[in-house]
Amino acid sequence: MSRRRIALGAVAMLLSGLAACGIPGESDVRIDGKGPVADAAPADRPAARPPGRTASGSDPETFAKNFLTAAAGEAGEAYKRVNEYILEGARFDSKAEKGDINVVRVEPGGIQVTQNKDGTSKVIVTVQQVGVLRANGSIGEPVQQDTSYSFVVGAAPTDPGPGGGLWVLEKPQVLLMTDDALQDYYQEHTIYFWNTNGTSLVPDLRYLPRTVPVQRHATAVLEWLTGGPSEWLKSAVALPEGTSPVGNVPAPEEGGRLEINLAVKAGALETERDLERLFTQIVWSLRTNQLLDNELELKIQNQSKMIEVAADYRRDNPLYELDGAAARYGVFAGRIYPLTSPGEPNPVPIPAAENHDIVTAGLSRNRDDVAVALVVRDGDSLRLRTGTGPGVASSLLTSEEKYDDISRPVWLKEALIGGPVGLVVAEGRLWTFTAGNPRLTRVSFSGADLSVTAVAASLDGNRIAFVSGGRLYVAGVRPIDGGLNVELPRQLATSLHSLSAVDWFGENLLVVAGLDGEDAKAINRINVDGTLESRQIRYVSAAPVEALAADPTFLAVRPLPLTYEANEVAFVSDTIITRSQVAPGAGEPPANANSATASFYLY
Missing domain, CATH: 3.10.450.540 (Nuclear Transport Factor 2; Chain: A,)
Incomplete structure (x- = not known):
């Protein structure tokens, strides 16, 4: 029985940075932290063109x-x-x-x-x-x-x-x-569109030919933005209605001001906040532009509306709230223990009295609060327990329903109004829950309903990756009537087959576990659009991978390693996570609990 469908009795870099949120002024969500690492490269570098x-x-x-x-x-x-x-x-x-x-x-x-x-x-x-x-x-x-x-x-x-x-x-x-x-012959470039709630930015991966001169990069980005999001992200919101570039973006003198001039339909920018949201979207979409090394000026119909030093503005309106590095945890003998990480040991974010009979967990940090979802044993069945609180989820609620199998929960963080929303796979279907209500609600799919065996949530909270029928899919998500709808699922091509687990490894990067062409077990990295696949681990476990846990914040803060679970054992790279990796001062697992049965991160 797989950990991606945990049944009782069955236990067990780097292309982009971070997904987006960042809202000037007042908003429902404030996301802090460093932004993605720039991947800009000279446009006309050697071998920018294919051979003749x-x-x-x-x-x-x-x-x-x-x-x-x-x-x-x-x-x-x-x-x-x-x-x-x-x-x-x-x-x-x-x-x-x-x-x-x-x-x-x-x-x-x-x-x-x-x-x-x-x-x-x-x-x-x-x-x-x-x-x-x-x-x-x-x-x-x-x-x-x-x-x-x-x-x-x-x-x-x-x-x-x-x-x-x-x-x-x-x-x-x-x-x-x-x-x-x-x-x-292309360089990756991420642009951003606001989600339907206007609470977070949705990353959209594009490819810019390396032959495009640097002086034209900003013009290309504006054309992409005004053209709207990619097909599978159509639920994201484009720029204000009627927005179009006014001419090409002129290249500034070195250290000079980059000027963006747009035509916008009358009434589209009704408030100062509308203008700031547009500026935020543009300044982050141009974050790797080599000519934007000082001020960005936004003009509407040739009238100057905003001038900001781009680096300072991004610092004050950052993409992620990341209070330090992600924290590592493992489950030994039904209890959560912090694992060794740089710096001081991280506390377990649930009361000590609640730390028992745990099979796996999903943890999420939201400013000062932490959201917790625990899969716990109850006799011959499993239940879901959820809660939230400042630093520690002090009051946990338990689902009335019992399940024969359930996956490790994941969180969409605060991209959706009303607080963090969780996702979990149970009985071969995808369900949603909240920190204040552990009862599962079926997730709706646009088009045909799909069975699901594994799910992962992006940091921006607007996109998911999931495995259905041994194949990999990505999709946008949108709240509907107290529930969640999966928009336009898109199957991704991968060289692996019989997929069993997936997680986000960055803003536009996934890790997925399955079998390669020689039927050897492997974990591969793959872009969110199915391109640029490479090997991460060719592992030696006899059992299939049942869950993956990646630190998708690794390009913004100190990186933590990829972990996975197979046959009731948790691994980091190809090494078993043992009791020796429990953080000093966090207590000792029972003598018979030599290895972790689950591993996950809090960020």
């Missing part, structure tokens, strides 16, 4: 690999760049160009080259569909279903000599680019 057609010489396999990078760059000329590889007469019709590029992940050993009798070569590429790179820099869901593509390469019939190089003589049916090319 003749760079591969006469090697058809190298030519094929280069051809699968040719689309990379600014969207308006993607077909032109690809057609430079294709012999005239066989090229794509550039008039049909929409700027969309099909991004694929080439399977290991997935490029097969067969020599034809006429001297040409047939290339078959076995792929996994990742998504569609839109002209606005977002990755949409895949529109193609093919698992392989073929094309023919060879010398041009009119110039068969080696000097002419190779050409694509018969092209694939669609425009293709590998996820490796996305990593090599």
